[in-house]
Amino acid sequence: MRGRFLLLAPVLAGALAAPPAATAAEPPDGQFSVQSINGSGCRAATTQVRLRDLSRVDVSFTALQAQQGRGVPASSRRSACTVSLRAPAVRGYTFGVDNVLLRGRATLPAGTSATATASSWFVGSPRTVHAEREIPGVFDAIWDLRAVVRPGSVSWMPCGTNTPVNLRVDVRVDARPGGVGRISLDAGTNEPSASYRFAWKRC
Numbered sequence: 001m002r003g004r005f006l007l008l009a010p011v012l013a014g015a016l017a018a019p020p021a022a023t024a025a026e027p028p029d030g031q032f033s034v035q036s037i038n039g040s041g042c043r044a045a046t047t048q049v050r051l052r053d054l055s056r057v058d059v060s061f062t063a064l065q066a067q068q069g070r071g072v073p074a075s076s077r078r079s080a081c082t083v084s085l086r087a088p089a090v091r092g093y094t095f096g097v098d099n100v101l102l103r104g105r106a107t108l109p110a111g112t113s114a115t116a117t118a119s120s121w122f123v124g125s126p127r128t129v130h131a132e133r134e135i136p137g138v139f140d141a142i143w144d145l146r147a148v149v150r151p152g153s154v155s156w157m158p159c160g161t162n163t164p165v166n167l168r169v170d171v172r173v174d175a176r177p178g179g180v181g182r183i184s185l186d187a188g189t190n191e192p193s194a195s196y197r198f199a200w201k202r203c
Contacts (some may be wrong), residue, residue: 027054027200028090035084035164041065041171041185042081049083050192054095054200058192059083059167061185066114068173069180078172084123086164087157092203096154097129099197102145102169104185108137112181116145117170118194120155122163127155135183142187151199159203169194 031051041064050058061081068077087095097120106114114135121128131147149155157163175181185193 024199024201025093027095027198028088028093030054030088030090032057032085032087035086037081037083039064039079039081039168041079041169042083047081047083049085054087055198057085057167057196057198059169059194059196061169061193064169064171064186064193065182065184066171066173067180067182068175069112070178072180077174078170080168080170082166082168084164084166086162089162093200094157094159094203095198095200096149096156097165097167097196098149098151098154098199099195100131100145100147101195102133102185103142103187103189103191103193104144104171104183105142105187106135106139106181106183108135108139108173108181108183109175109179110138111176112137112173112179114139114171114173114181114183116143116183116185117168118145118147119168119170120165120196122155122157122165124163125155125158129153129155137179137181142189143183154199156201167194167196 046063066079133145173181
């Protein structure tokens with residue numbers, strides 16, 4: 001079962017300066033570098049970041065999962081991970097996330113639901129791009145969340161800076177007493193758990 005295709009504008013968390021005037025461009029040569037990987041769902045050796053080029057990054061998780069129900073600790077109902085990336089310093093260019101795809105598996109009995117969320121923002125910026133999918137039970141299959149940001153709503157790195165971008169994924173489960181629900185960001189296939197595509201333009 002496939003997830004719905006979402007077209008979302010960013011959620012604004014505060015005042016935002018006007019984006020730089022620019023024209024679309026092919027990404028420059030190079031790769032992102034990983035600045036940090038933090039969160040309850042990305043313990044050591046459970047997260048792999050595949051740095052392709054400056055147009056795409058794939059992330060695979062093997063331990064990012066949440067569950068709730070009888071006999072399950074309350075702390076297990078939510079799991080998250082934030083990957084921080086920095087682009088190489090390239091004069092005259094800026095970029096932003098414009099496409100996100102999450103994949104995983106969920107087992108949800110009646111009365112149980114799960115939520116998957118993808119967020120991205122530049123360090124120090126009040127602007128966050130946010131996409132979410134709620135999955136109601138009964139459900140026992142692979143799920144996905146596809147989100148595309150409209151061209152006019154992409155959150156761009158400030159021109160003249162080399163600011164890291166944070167990519168956060170979050171899953172949680174809400175279960176009624178007696179039921180046990182689970183959701184993970186590991187679909188059990190060879191596909192990555194999260195794929196990010198980046199738009200580039202000249203400042």
